[in-house]
Amino acid sequence: MAATVDELSAVFGALADPTRRGILSRLSTGATTVGELSAPFTISKPAISQHLKVLESAGLIERTTTAQWRTCSIRTESLDEVAAWINHHRAEWNERFELLDERLTELKSAEKKGTDND
Amino acid sequence: MAATVDELSAVFGALADPTRRGILSRLSTGATTVGELSAPFTISKPAISQHLKVLESAGLIERTTTAQWRTCSIRTESLDEVAAWINHHRAEWNERFELLDERLTELKSAEKKGTDND
DNA sequence: CAGCCATTTAAGTAACTCCTTAATTAATGA
DNA sequence: TCATTAATTAAGGAGTTACTTAAATGGCTG
Numbered sequence: 001m002a003a004t005v006d007e008l009s010a011v012f013g014a015l016a017d018p019t020r021r022g023i024l025s026r027l028s029t030g031a032t033t034v035g036e037l038s039a040p041f042t043i044s045k046p047a048i049s050q051h052l053k054v055l056e057s058a059g060l061i062e063r064t065t066t067a068q069w070r071t072c073s074i075r076t077e078s079l080d081e082v083a084a085w086i087n088h089h090r091a092e093w094n095e096r097f098e099l100l101d102e103r104l105t106e107l108k109s110a111e112k113k114g115t116d117n118d
Numbered sequence: 119m120a121a122t123v124d125e126l127s128a129v130f131g132a133l134a135d136p137t138r139r140g141i142l143s144r145l146s147t148g149a150t151t152v153g154e155l156s157a158p159f160t161i162s163k164p165a166i167s168q169h170l171k172v173l174e175s176a177g178l179i180e181r182t183t184t185a186q187w188r189t190c191s192i193r194t195e196s197l198d199e200v201a202a203w204i205n206h207h208r209a210e211w212n213e214r215f216e217l218l219d220e221r222l223t224e225l226k227s228a229e230k231k232g233t234d235n236d
Numbered sequence: 237c238a239g240c241c242a243t244t245t246a247a248g249t250a251a252c253t254c255c256t257t258a259a260t261t262a263a264t265g266a
Numbered sequence: 267t268c269a270t271t272a273a274t275t276a277a278g279g280a281g282t283t284a285c286t287t288a289a290a291t292g293g294c295t296g
Contacts, residue, residue: 006136008136008139009134009135009136009139012130012131012133012134013130013131013134015130016127016130016131016134017127017283017284018124018126018127019284021126021127021203024207025207028207028210033242033243034242034243034244035241035242035243043284043285043286044285044286044287045242045243045244046243046244046245046246046285046286046287047284047285047286048243049243049244049245050244050283050284050285051284053244054283065292067242067292067293067294068241068242068243068292068293068294069241069242069243069293070242070243070244076208079204079207079208080208082204083201083204083205083208085139086197086200086201086204087201089142089143089146089197090194090197090198090201092146135253135254137254151272151273152272152273152274153271153272153273161254161255161256162255162256162257163272163273163274164255164256164257164273164274164275164276165254165255165256166273167273167274167275168253168254168255168274169254171274172253183262183273187263187271187272187273188272188273188274
């Protein structure tokens with residue numbers, strides 16, 4: 001384990017990988033085993049196992065052992081933390097952008113030339 | 119303008135670092151220069167510069183050059199994408215957990231006969 | 237018990253991250 | 267022009283991540 005990564009970093013880090021987000025997406029249709037979980041992915045089972053370990057230590061999933069099957073299921077609390085962080089910042093930023101938007105609207109109505117870009 | 123998987127990874131990855139989240143937090147009080155931005159951190163300016171590059175390529179900030187100062191400011195669109203992903207999953211998961219919660223409540227009220235603990 | 241099944245651990249590797257210091261670019265002002 | 271200031275690029279190192287294959291673990295079953 002590397003020097004105590006804070007929870008938020010762990011959760012964001014866990015979500016930064018498309019395979020792990022895929023696992024969570026699949027898991028949101030219901031708890032399942034590692035074998036089923038790894039089916040849609042081309043990578044090996046040990047690789048999936050490692051991803052699950054990351055998700056577990058970030059608090060995003062729970063694993064319970066039933067016979068030889070490890071059932072994975074989702075925990076929402078970590079997501080809630082992340083959502084709180086994001087929404088906090090979005091709220092602040094959106095206030096600023098509303099002010100900015102007013103000024104830009106003024107400028108636009110003055111400029112009104114109409115060039116499109118992507 | 120639609121979110122691709124890679125964009126999402128880039129944004130989550132960018133948010134997975136406490137220094138970068140600190141930069142964003144500071145930036146939410148207003149646009150500023152790299153020098154001011156790096157003041158509260160103990161790491162070198164090039165390190166901050168590198169973090170800014172990550173944030174910029176994730177679409178979380180914008181940099182404009184005015185004389186020898188690079189002004190950094192926040193973009194919210196990437197955050198919106200992330201928030202959408204999270205809220206999508208939270209909604210799904212919360213549905214499942216509400217169902218679970220009902221069953222647990224039933225169980226609790228059934229148990230709640232002789233024991234007083236939580 | 238022996239063998240099978242689902243999954244994890246172990247070991248190794250290529251690529252990436254985060255940081256450093258030194259050199260570089262670019263604008264300002266005497 | 268030359269020195270100063272602001273920030274970046276370059277080069278490199280320590281540590282981490284994401285994968286691989288091979289071996290091990292733990293439970294089930296014939």
